[in-house]
Amino acid sequence: MNSQKQFIEIFKDSFNDFYDALEKNLFQIVDIDIISKQQITEDLIEIIRGDVTALIKGDPAARRNRRTNDYSIDDEGQDKIETDDIKYVLNSYRSLNSVIMYRVAHLIYNYCDSLKSTDLDQENKDEVKLFLQAQARKLSDSTKSYTGVEIHPNAKVGKRFVIDHGYGTLIGETCEIGNDCYILQGVTLGAKGIMKNDTGRRHPKLGNKVEIAGFARVFGPISIGDETKIYGFAVIDRDIPPKREVSIVNQLQLVLPKSNPVSIYGLFPKYDGIEIIGRNLDFCSNIQLLNSEGIHVDSCPVTTYIKGDSIFLRINNIESIIEDPKIKNYILSIELKEGNVLLENSAGWIDYIKLNIEKNEK
Amino acid sequence: MNSQKQFIEIFKDSFNDFYDALEKNLFQIVDIDIISKQQITEDLIEIIRGDVTALIKGDPAARRNRRTNDYSIDDEGQDKIETDDIKYVLNSYRSLNSVIMYRVAHLIYNYCDSLKSTDLDQENKDEVKLFLQAQARKLSDSTKSYTGVEIHPNAKVGKRFVIDHGYGTLIGETCEIGNDCYILQGVTLGAKGIMKNDTGRRHPKLGNKVEIAGFARVFGPISIGDETKIYGFAVIDRDIPPKREVSIVNQLQLVLPKSNPVSIYGLFPKYDGIEIIGRNLDFCSNIQLLNSEGIHVDSCPVTTYIKGDSIFLRINNIESIIEDPKIKNYILSIELKEGNVLLENSAGWIDYIKLNIEKNEK
Amino acid sequence: MNSQKQFIEIFKDSFNDFYDALEKNLFQIVDIDIISKQQITEDLIEIIRGDVTALIKGDPAARRNRRTNDYSIDDEGQDKIETDDIKYVLNSYRSLNSVIMYRVAHLIYNYCDSLKSTDLDQENKDEVKLFLQAQARKLSDSTKSYTGVEIHPNAKVGKRFVIDHGYGTLIGETCEIGNDCYILQGVTLGAKGIMKNDTGRRHPKLGNKVEIAGFARVFGPISIGDETKIYGFAVIDRDIPPKREVSIVNQLQLVLPKSNPVSIYGLFPKYDGIEIIGRNLDFCSNIQLLNSEGIHVDSCPVTTYIKGDSIFLRINNIESIIEDPKIKNYILSIELKEGNVLLENSAGWIDYIKLNIEKNEK
CATH class of the missing domain: 2.60.40 (Immunoglobulin-like)
Structure with missing residues (x-):
């Protein structure tokens, strides 16, 4: 089982933080009617379902609860994911929490941009926008505190995103990350300098299915191609084409x-x-x-x-x-x-x- | 605006942890009269004002709330800092919290040394000193827990100190850091060995305006000169003169x-x-x-x-x-x-x- | 002083988390009688006593409370450890907490395997086992959150284990660690690939008295010999014999x-x-x-x-x-x-x- 409806049921049971964050940071501040609230929430959970499934499929330790070895394809051509595994990772993976809470923070950060011009007059919109952005950053900062992962709420992250282990991983404000990326601990997607960086785009863009191993650092407004794999401690500060593997080769x-x-x-x-x-x-x-x-x-x-x-x-x-x-x-x-x-x-x-x-x- | 008085007002509104820490760890234990308490608190906030201002000036992401691009000089020759930005970073920068709480812990750790000999008799003083040191270390440890930064309360840190991102950054007990230093995540200012290090001075001394990038390690009782910049993953175990840039040059x-x-x-x-x-x-x-x-x-x-x-x-x-x-x-x-x-x-x-x-x- | 009984007294005063974790995660779930509960608790504290003593002996900063320099041998041939130092490290060392809570989580994770076949019928046992494993992983995950150290509860760790500083240190599910090992921050004892690793043994085995410095990475189902020392940033993916020192030698x-x-x-x-x-x-x-x-x-x-x-x-x-x-x-x-x-x-x-x-x- 893993239909959308069933997933939403499990998620509702397991993840109160998510609802709290939406309630305190967005719904209390912006005047949204009930049905719209529900739609926002369900759309968000559907994105998160992709993140959860990707983690369970990518990390063998995340499948400890399984009673069968059956992770093949179900009738609808989908990977079979056990309900128990979903509960397990929702409860025990801080790195997954960091992704989930990023999804919430990102929505809050950019909420005003999605409003129609009639929804709020411009002056109020600017006011609310600044307020929501500060709320989003605060949420992101408190998530960092208990997950060890720092994702700026303004970063753009594609579907089915996995951060595994994740302590010390840092995703800068102007990063863009494609679908199906998988990133380990201590990874920096950052700006080039130490202090006094420019205020424009200063962080990397990752294609789809990019994998990045522990403590690799990717710097500056560069692009990493689809399906490229970056190994531990590598330092990237220029474009890398698709389907490449980057590793240090002269460490003795x-x-x-x-x-x-x-x-x-x-x-x-x-x-x-x-x-x-x-x-x-x-x-x-x-x-x-x-x-x-x-x-x-x-x-x-x-x-x-x-x-x-x-x-x-x-x-x-x-x-x-x-x-x-x-x-x-x-x-x-x-x-x-x-x-x-x-x-x-x-x-x-x-x-x-x-x-x-x-x-x-x- | 950014006068001392105004800063203190904003700070009082935003940062209850600070007052709690002083109250529970110092003022409840050492008998200090009201005026002196206020003086201690305000002196400390004034140092922290320097840290906050330095962060806002050093990190573009910390200035997201600004409505103007005006970060030039005000009438008194000071950089203009927005009230909103101050609130923003006080609320959303764990790495700033780590510096603020270090300031508190450092004061507590060394408080007895600043007392006049008449204030406490020697036996009591030794007793209180050990107690305060343990309290300071405890405070520092709980700060590590929610900021990811470990600064030993006995380390000496100069004015306008910035830790950015900060997860995994570690500043050892006998470190001395000058003014206007800027340190990123994963940085170790540590002792040379793994276990069983000496008990004397065993950690580095940094001059003024030293910048250290992510995951650089500086080991042992060495000195880093003023305005020197140490790049990512560099390993330093000897003195570096002022105004140098240190980087790894043979990683292929x-x-x-x-x-x-x-x-x-x-x-x-x-x-x-x-x-x-x-x-x-x-x-x-x-x-x-x-x-x-x-x-x-x-x-x-x-x-x-x-x-x-x-x-x-x-x-x-x-x-x-x-x-x-x-x-x-x-x-x-x-x-x-x-x-x-x-x-x-x-x-x-x-x-x-x-x-x-x-x-x-x- | 440092007799077992005295240690247990100090520990009971200082470390409520430990009792809470046992109570909530094990004793409430598995039906154990009072005397057995006490035995389990005391056996566990005895193992932890070894961890605490090893930390105090290994790290000079952990001995700040001492009033004498006397860390020589006591009448029973044991190193003298001060009561104050024990209290101090129990209260102020998150990295020690990570080890203590790992001890609890490991016990919970494997509890069912230690039961006699008569204790629970097989079907119930499987049920309880999966439940306890999920509880253990949850406990381990929340420990990661406040210590920065991730130790999978299924990893096997020997006596007198020290993690110092510890932020970002990661010990994978199938690791085996001998006695008297000492590990610093940012260390990865992990699997070889990035995602989609095998489900069998995929993590390293460490002998006794192995020391590993900051940010070293040890990958795959390999073995590290007794008393071997691995220096910072080293990358190990093959067996290392006993009594070796491994370091990077060509970083310029x-x-x-x-x-x-x-x-x-x-x-x-x-x-x-x-x-x-x-x-x-x-x-x-x-x-x-x-x-x-x-x-x-x-x-x-x-x-x-x-x-x-x-x-x-x-x-x-x-x-x-x-x-x-x-x-x-x-x-x-x-x-x-x-x-x-x-x-x-x-x-x-x-x-x-x-x-x-x-x-x-x-």
């Missing part, structure tokens, strides 16, 4: 045993070697190039320059490695004078650099 | 079409070429150097080494490019054997690397 | 004076030079290699290629530097045609690159 990480005499500050791959920057590197010695089976590659002697802060490893005759089809990977073995294991291998998502600094058994 | 990002046979893990620019690290790179072929108009640069043949995980592209005769004034940029074109578009161009804020891997039409 | 940052004609986008160290990418770099001239005393290194002439967007600095005869024991570091001096100071030195945690671009006095 080091996995270092604790308590060794050496510190490693940097590690830079070169096509003919590798550069290691650190302290006490003169503890290292007997550096060799091994292949992936750990066997010394005679054809490629390594010239090592160790000096204070740096090791420069020049791998000579690198072409012979590159052209040798048997060598699929190389391991750089660095032995420590003192016999300690210094550094076992690199990490991150880059497989390429493998350093073994092993105990010198000779 | 890749914009990759979805669904292609190739994965790209890393991409490293060299002065004589570029290194690409990935999987299934042998799908790539016919790699050429093009200029910014897409025309093949005959003078610079590219030698390509493709092997398992890596492509090494050596751009020969690179000096001829560098010295050719007609070539302003270069494009590296890599065609795929299978005809799929692999990777269109690089992103991030670095314009320099432009890769076009295009369908082989031959 | 630039400290640039404000207001100069030149922009620097990238800066890449090479073993035989350095590459600088930017705009208006033709303002730079007379680039020289200096030693750490600022004296020109005659033996290493620098060949400079400046062209539009880039400077390529090839440091010739680099071996002579590397092999010269007197040269401990080098400074690259770049003078500006216009006489402005462009860029003073690099920052970040990498000492290695030192650029001085100085006023040309000639």
Whole structure:
């Protein structure tokens, strides 16, 4: 089940905040007759139904209450959503609350613009408009307080919008977001500068089905194309075409045993070697190039320059490695004078650099 | 308008939390006469007036209520601030609340130190001091709860302090912050280690007019000079002189079409070429150097080494490019054997690397 | 003092939320007799005692109330913890609250599994189980709201667990965390994808004594070994062995004076030079290699290629530097045609690159 009528029943039972917000912030201020009130409310709930369904379909943890694994298509070609799951997410997903309350705040913020010119005379309209905008911002601010998500009520957000986890996610005033977008925690859709930004459009526009992972930042009045996926910590300040994946590709990480005499500050791959920057590197010695089976590659002697802060490893005759089809990977073995294991291998998502600094058994 | 008296009136109307906090945490505990209470309160509000004004001037979204664009100088040489804007930000900016409540908590935390020795005998003073410190910390903790900002009440913060957005921003116990600083969300002004830090001064000192962007981290007992600007995600653990801008300069990002046979893990620019690290790179072929108009640069043949995980592209005769004034940029074109578009161009804020891997039409 | 009994007394005085949560979410729903209720409560408080003690020992700011510096060992070989400090952290540490309320939520979430088969018939058990799980998730969600920490109640967390600061920290549903772990703010222990993740185990497993610094992200069903330390912003998506330290090693940052004609986008160290990418770099001239005393290194002439967007600095005869024991570091001096100071030195945690671009006095 998930018909509009049934959804509205569940929603009415579960979500008093929504009605309170409409009542206190809009209906008490603007003179609207009963039928119109009901229409506004139901239209809004219908949009929210899309948000709720999108969350349940997108996040496996949101489907914990299901008794069957049946999330296939129902008779009307719709995904089957369980009533229990709807209740569950309405009650337990602050990030969903942030979207629902944004829907309310956005309506309030822009309500005056939807009025016919006859509804209010211009002077009153300006007055009411400013008042409603302040009410909407206040609502948005108190929503931020209990959801951790800050969505400016003037931002434009498409249908079936999901914010998952959401703490620290920030959607600026002049953002435009398409349909079916999915955004995680710590995401900034912001302006370019730190303070004293321009007052015009200064925030990004997202197409449909855009996904943005944790702590990515998208800055300035740029556009992100449909179905593009932005990975964690990426920083975007220019247009991205549709159907792209954006990720950081040169973050190197080091996995270092604790308590060794050496510190490693940097590690830079070169096509003919590798550069290691650190302290006490003169503890290292007997550096060799091994292949992936750990066997010394005679054809490629390594010239090592160790000096204070740096090791420069020049791998000579690198072409012979590159052209040798048997060598699929190389391991750089660095032995420590003192016999300690210094550094076992690199990490991150880059497989390429493998350093073994092993105990010198000779 | 924005005289002290008028501000106090608006503030009194808008901000009951402030009075509650003073009443419950300080005035009920320490025996202060009426006039002194009033003086303490008004001095505090005057400091807060500076914070409020700084926010309204720094953030365009905070000036939404204005009816004129007039934010110039008034008769007394002060920036004109609208009453409506003051009400607006007092009601709708959790990040401003975090600063206001920090002002209260800081006063409470250090109140005993400002007492004359005759005011309380030493034993009582120690007792009251510990009690007030605990109250201040409690107040600060509950402020964190609804603003997302954690400022230790013992931190020292200068005048006209703005925290914008603020979720996840953390200001450690022994921080010292100058006047007119502006800090965004997710910023850590913290200690260097993870656990078991020293008990002495372990947090940074900021000069005047320092700006810090989202998720930057400043660690340890270091100093940041006046008017220095720290950009997003930067990690600072040493002194920075005044009037500097600190930013990450080597973050490379890749914009990759979805669904292609190739994965790209890393991409490293060299002065004589570029290194690409990935999987299934042998799908790539016919790699050429093009200029910014897409025309093949005959003078610079590219030698390509493709092997398992890596492509090494050596751009020969690179000096001829560098010295050719007609070539302003270069494009590296890599065609795929299978005809799929692999990777269109690089992103991030670095314009320099432009890769076009295009369908082989031959 | 810190005996179990005394701790329970303090806890009972300080932490009503805990009792409310048990009462409303578990004891009202499941029929448990008085003695069993008391046992459940006391067992839970005993686990929490471990969490509280671990926080007080791990964070110096948590010990502000102490009157002595005596945190040594007591007669029973236990660390001495002050009663005042216990009260202090119970009242003032939202991040501790997040752990305490997770303990409650976890108990509620899994309560049915601990029942003997005779306690409830199967059909009722399934019913109660789903209900309790929803209650637990709701409790966890409201805890997220006032602590900023999201711990799924189904996650498994070992003893003496500390979350410090904690805003934005996220611990996914299928995480397993060992004993004595210490986690800071903004940490994600999450699933690999953005949306539509698998429904099986999809979150990390942490060994004992793992420390994770701010904004690090650990993804997918991987394992982190005992006593491993993960530094800020690191991204882990593969197993890490025990006793390792993982950190980003190639993040370069630039400290640039404000207001100069030149922009620097990238800066890449090479073993035989350095590459600088930017705009208006033709303002730079007379680039020289200096030693750490600022004296020109005659033996290493620098060949400079400046062209539009880039400077390529090839440091010739680099071996002579590397092999010269007197040269401990080098400074690259770049003078500006216009006489402005462009860029003073690099920052970040990498000492290695030192650029001085100085006023040309000639």
